[in-house]
Amino acid sequence: MATKWRNRLGFGVRAFLFTFGLSGFLIVSTYGSNYVYRDYFHTPQFRNELNLFAQYLNLFELNLIPLEKAKQSLTVSQDEIDEYRNGLGNVTDQITFLKNEYEQLLNEAESANNRDAAEIYLAERDRKIEEIAQIFKSDDYARAKIIADKEKSVEEYYRGREEYYLDFLSYKGQLQYYFTSGMSDRVYTNILLADDESITDKMNSHYMSYISSYSIPTDNSDSYYWLRHYDRRVNSLLPFKGEIAVARDLPSSSSIGIKYKKYEQEQIALWAYGLASLVSLFACFLLMRKRGGAPATAASWVPHYNKLPIDVRAVSTILTGWATLYLLFSIKDRFLQVWDNPFDSGWRMFIGMAAAAAGLVITLVQGKLIAARFRDWPYMKQEWRSGLLNKVWQSVKTQILRAKNSLTDAFLSTSTGVQLFIVLTIIYGLGLAALMTIVDPVFVVTYFVLLAAIGLPLLMVLIKRIGYFNRIVLKTSELAVGKLGQDLGVSGKSVLAALAGNINVLKQGVTTLQNEQAKSERLKTELITNVSHDLRTPLTSIITYTELLKKEDVSNENRIAYVEIIDQKSQRLKVLIDDLFEVSKMASGNVELNKEKVDLVQLLQQTLAEYDSAIRNSSLQFRLPNMKMPVYASVDGQKLFRVFDNLIGNVLKYSLDNSRVYITIQTAGNQVTISFKNVSKYEMSENRDELFERFKRGDSSRHTEGSGLGLAIAKSIVDLHEGNLAIEVDGDLFKVTLSLKVRE
Template structure:
C-alpha cells in the first residue's frame, strides 16, 4: 500500500514540477523582452514618455506661438484666392445653382401662402448673390473671407491643444531639461542654477538617475503640422538641442518613480520565477527517470480507455490539453498582480498550477495510450469507421442531401416556395414575439393585436388550404381505384387550384384513355377480321381451283383458265403478305434510308408515267399545275416512289368516275408541300385517323383490289424522312398532304 501511494505521489509531484516549468517558459516568452532592460529608464515605454514630453515642450515653450501671433501671421496667396473662388464652380455655375435652390424654397413658401418666408428667402438669396459677386469681383473681399475662415480654424486648433497642457505640467515637474539653439541665445530649462553654477554641475551622473541627449528638429516635428497650413510662422520654427534627465531626488510619489520601482520589482520576479521553472524542469526529468512509474499507471487505465471511439479519445486529448494551456496562460495573466495583492493573486496562481498539473497529467497519460496505437494505420482506419464523427458525418451528409432535395422540391414552384417562406417567417416571428411577452409582459397588448391581425387570419387560410388539399387527395384515391367522381372545384390560381385542375384533366384523360382503349379493341377486332378476309379470299380461290384441277374430266381450256386464276390469286396473296411484312418492318424502325438529292417534281412525273395506260383508260381528269420548276429534297428516291405509287393507285381505285384529280407541288420556306386531291366514290364517314390503320380501305365492302396497307406504308415512309403526311376529308373530297424538308441550296 505504501508503494502504491508513493507511486501516486511521485506522479503528482512530477506533473506539478513539469507544469511549473512550462509556466515559467510561458512567463519568460511573454515578459522576457519587456524586462530584459537594465532598468525602467532604458525601456521603450520610458522612451515614448520622453518623446511625448519633448513634443509637449516644443509645443508649449521652445517654439510656442501665441494665438494672437498665429492669427497675425496668417497669409493668403493669389492661388488660394483663385482656389477659394472656383472651389465649387465658376460664378455662373454658383449663381445658377443658388437661384435654383432658392426658387424651389420660394415656390414652396408661395404655395403655402407664407409671405414672410418668401421675403426671408428672397433676402437671403440676394445677400448670397451679392457675396458671391464680391468674392469674384474683389481680391480684398475674397482675402478677408479666407482670413476669417483660417482664424476660425486656428482658434479650434488652440482649443484642442489646451487639453494636453496638464500632461505637460505633470512631466515638467518630474523631468529636468536644458535646451539651447544655434540660432538663438535663449535658454529653456527648469533647472535652478546658482550664479556660480553651470548646467554640468547640476545635470551629471552623480545627481541624476538618468540623462539623455535630445534634439528637436523642426522639419520632423508634428507639433505644428496642422498649423503650417494656415500661417508662415509655423514653417520657420527653431531647432533645439539639449538634455532631459531624471533627478535622483525625484519624490517616490511621482508617477515616473512609481513606474521605476514597479519595473524593478516585476523584473526581479520574472527572472526569479524563470530560474525556478528551469530548476523545476530539471527535477521533473530526474524524478521521471528514477521513478519510472508513469507507464505502469497508464497501462492500468488502458483497457477502459481503448473502448472509447478513437475520435472521442482524440477530442479528450485536445480538450484536456486546451484546458491545461488555458490554465497556464491564465497564470501568465495573473502573474504580475502578485506584487499588488500577494495573498489573493498568489493563491489563485497556486490553484491554477494544481489544476494545470492535473490536466497535464491526464493529457500525457492519454497521449501515451494513443501513441502505441497511432503506429498501426489499419487499426486507425478501422477505428475511424466506427467513430462517432464518421457516423455523424454520414448521417449529416444524408440529411443535408435530403434537405437540399426538399428545398429544391419546395421551390420547384416559385410561388409555393415563397408562400412557405412567408408562412415560416410569420410563425417564427410570432414565436419570438411570444418569447418577448414572457420576458416583458408589457408587450402583451401589442402581441394580442399582432396575433389577431396576422395569426388568426393565417390560421384560417391554412385550415381552408388543408381542407382543400384533403379533397384533392380523396379525388386522387378515387381515381386510383378507377372511380370517376365529379370534378374538384378550381377556385383562384393557387398551386392547389392548379393541382385540382390537373386532377380534373387527368380524370378526363382517364375517360379518354378508356374510350381509346375501347376503340383500340374495336380496331384490333376489325384488323383481325380484315386480315382474315383479305388473306382467306385469294387462298380460298387457290384451294378451290386446285381441287378442280385434280379432276380428270377437266378440259385443257378449263385447266389453262384454272391455272391462270390460281396464278392471279397467288400474286394477290404475295402482294398482301409482302405489304404486311413491309409495314411491320417500318413500324419497328428497322429500315435504312439511302438518301440523295432528288427532284421531287421529276420523281412524281416518273410515277405518273408508270400509270399512264391506267390513267388513259380511266375516265378521270388529272390536273398537274406548276410542274415545271424543280423542287429538290434529300430523300430515299425508291421509298418516296413507293409513297407516290400507293397514293396514285388509291386515286385510281377510289375516285368518283368522271371527276378531276389535282396533284400539286409547292414550296413554303424550307419545306416542299405535295398534295393529292380527289372525290371519293365511296362515302367516308369514319374517323380520318383510322384510314392510316392497317387493312383499312375506303371500300368498306372490300371488293376493290389492294391490301389496305397503302396509306399505312406511305405514312411510315414519310415519318422515316422526318416529314408529315396528313389526311383531310371534306364530305366526299379526299385530300392527302405531304410535307418534306427541302435540300438547302
C-alpha cells in the same frame, strides 16, 4: 496500496514541476524582451515619454507662437483665391444651385402661409448671392473671406491643443531640462541655479539619475506633428539643443518614479521566476529519469474508458490538452498583475497551475492509452470504423445520397413532370365534374362542354403521344437486330422528340462505326498484303541468288555480283523488319524520351547535311528560308532526327523531278511550326489520313524504295513529344506540317 498512492503523488509532483517550468518558459519568452534593459530609464517606453515631453516643450515654451502672431502671419495666394472661387463651379452654377436650394424652402414657407419665414429665406438667399458675386468680382473681398476662415481654423487648433497642456505641466514637474539655440542667447530651463553656479554643476550624475542629450529640429517629421499647423503659416521656428534629465530626488509618488520602481520589481520577479522554472524543469527531468514517466494505466477505470468510441477518446484527449494550454497562457497573462494585487493574483496563478498540472496528467494518461491502440493498426482501423463520428458521417452520407437520388429522379425532365401534373389535374377535374352531374343533373350540360373543350383534345394529344412512343419503341427494336432504316421524325420539343433525336444520333453513330469497321478491315487486309509483298520481294531475291551461287559453273564476277545483290536485299529486309519493330514499339507506348535543349534549326541542317550527296545528285531545288535564328525546344534529339530523316527521305523519293522543295521554320507564341512542301511525282488519289497508316506509300505501285513506315514512325515520335504532325494535299502539292512547343 500505499506504494500506489506514493507513485501517483510522485507523478503529480512531477507534473506540477513540469507545468511550473512551462509557465516560466512562456512568461520569459513573452515578456523577457521588455526587461533586458538596465532600468526603466533605458527602455523604449521611457524614450517615448522623453520624445513626448520634447514635443510639449517645443510647443508650449521653446517655439511658443502666440495666437495673434499666428493670425498675423496668415497669407493668401492667388491660387487659393481661384480655388476658393471655383470650388463649387463657376459663378453662374453656384448662383443657380443656391436659388434651387432656397426655392424649396420658399415654397414650403408659402404653402404654410408663413410670410415671415419666406422673407427671411429670401433675404438670406439674396445676401448669399451678393456674397458670391463679390467673391468673383473682388480679389480683396475673396482674400478677406479666406483669411477669416483660416483664422477660425487657427483658433480651433489653439483651443484643441490646450488639452495637452496639463500633460506638459506634469512632465515639467518631474523632468529637468536645459536648452539653448545657436540663433538666440536665451536659455530655457527649469533648473534653479545660484549666481555662482553653472549648468554643469547641476546637470551631472551626482544630482541626476539619468541624463539624455536632445536636439529639437524644425522639420515636419512625425515626432513634431503638432508643429505642422505652424509650419504652414510661419517660418520663425528655431532649432534647439540641450539635455533632459531625471533628478535623483524625484518623488516616488511621481508617475515616472512609480514606473521606475514597478519596472525594477517586475524585472527582478521575471528573471527570478524564469530561473526557478528552469530549476523546476531540471528537477522534473531528474525525477522522471529516476521514477519513470507516466504512471501505469492498469486502473479499474481503464477497461471502461477503452469501451468508449476511439474518436470520443481522441476528442477528449485534444480537449484536455487544449484546456491545459489555455490554463498555462492564463498564468502567463496574470503574471504581471501580481504586483497590483499580490494575494488575489498569486492565489489565482497557483490554482491555475494546479489545474494545468492536473490537465497535463489527464492528457498524458489518455495519450498513453490511445498510443497503445495505435500500435495495433488493424485493430485501430476497425475501432475507427465503429467510431461515433464515422457512424454519424456514414448515416449523413447515406441520407444525402438518398435525397439526391430522389431529387434527381423527380427532376430528370422538368417539362415531363409538369405535363404529367397538368394531365392528372385535368383528369381529376373531369372526374370531379362527373360526380357533380350525379349530385345535380343541372351540371350535365356544363360537363359535356368541358369534355368537348378539354377532354377530347387531351385524349387526342395522349393518343398521338402514345403512337409516337410506339414508333420509337419499334425503331429501337429494329436497331437492336441491326436494321438501320430511315430516321425517326422529330417534331416539337417534348421529351419524346428529344428521345427520337437521340436515337437518330445513335443510328448515325452505328453507321459511322460500321464504316470505320469496314475501313479498318480494308486497311488490315491491305496491311497484310503490303507486309507480305514488301517482305517477300527481298526474301525471294535472296533465295534466288542463293540458288544461283550453289551452281558450280558460276563465274567469279557473277558470284561477286550475286553476293552484292544478296547483301542489298538482306539490308533491305533488315530495314523493313527494324522499322516494323520500331513502329510496333511506339504504338505500344514502350518508348522513353531523353529530352534536352536542342536547336531545331541546327538539327534540321544536320539532317540535310546527311542527304547532301543525294540532294546534289537529284534535280530538286531546296529552298530554306528562315533558317538563321536558332529555335530551341525540349526534345529527344535522336528521335526528332529520325522524323526529319524520314520526311526528307520521302521528299527525295516522291518529289517531281526539276521541282522546288520548301522547308520553313516559324514560331508563334510558344509553338514552333516546321513545314515540308513539295510537288509529288505520283497522283495523290488516296485519303490523306491513310498516309499515316503503316506500309502506306505515295507510290501505289510500290516501285520505290522504302518500308512505307516512315510517316507512321514520324507521327508516333511527334505524338510522344505532345506535338502534331499533319498532312495537306492540294492536287499534286504535298505538305507536311510539324508543330512542337518551344522551350520556356
